[in-house]
Amino acid sequence: MSKYYPAQININNKKCVVVGGGNVAWRKVCSLKNAGAKVVVVSPVFCPEMEREEGIELVKQKYDEYYLNGAVIVIASTDDEKVNEKVYHDAVRKGMLVNVVDKPDYCSFIVPSSIVRGDLCITISTGGSSPAFARNIRLHLEKQFGNEYSEFTELLSEMRRKVLGEISDEKIRRGILQRIAEWDMFDFFKEKGASETRNKMLNIISGKHICK
Template identity: 40%
Template structure:
């Protein structure tokens, strides 16, 4: 295995993207979605950044300088200038900061996988830089397999778990409950939007105190 797969907690972490094109915009948007403090530096920004002006992303219109990488948790070199990308990578390496260089996997400290985002379900696909097109194809296949119902199921399961723990239920007893819910086809019922039978399953397994409507609304209130 060439790379070590890992999911990073980026909430509140300072991340720098250098580059105002579509690649930089994609990277910045994903970082912001994960809760990072994102700064993007470029001497000009493409229209792809227009929507990002409404987010918490900091856009700084200027030339890149060596000190820009200081204090960053992650750095992304996403310009269309190979020499500048290399300089950014070198500056980050001098400070032991991990850097991803756009379209240069062999010169990056880490790669960005193709992602299937279904709420709490994140499926990441990488071909270790060998074929981004193949990674995209696999991602598309997985998107068809893992539909939006998986996000709804995991949101429901998460709230059930919280309610069980708050009622004093031991965490090691929850495993059997979740297995039973899955075996009773709750995923398929969610996909079919069959709330009557979802509630019937919840009542059968957990009791009348567990309502699908209440559990879903408590998720949306967070």
């Protein structure tokens, strides 16, 4: 089985094409849309959820490779294997990333199971060997990573912008960013809340505390 290079792709405002109009295709559409993509869906028929989904372009036609033009990602999720295979070969020939749902041999990328807490995204993959096991791991980890991780990473993002904007010395900057991201800071956040943690981080940034 192929080894995959782990990466997160910026698809904001980029065209992504989903071929297929069923419930599985709809879930793929939602994921792409949530990442900011301009989603185009090509299918002769659409499930009710797809038809109600706002902010996407529905092309009620049989698949033609013409619809792939300009796409950065292509996902095939039809109930016709010949169509799915054609989508794969067309996309590969055009140099596009393509995923045929539940067909690892027809994928240049796979979508890992993921946990999202604000800007924090934890992905789990078995390289396509057992998506079910990856899902079970995700369900296990979801119990350990609550919404406090979302709030803490949002605070870290705020502090990072401040550090990058105010501190020119790279070594000092790196030390501060490392210090405020330590586990003891997260423990303090869970105990004292965002306001007190922000003050503590600001004290570190201003030099009132020694950075490790």
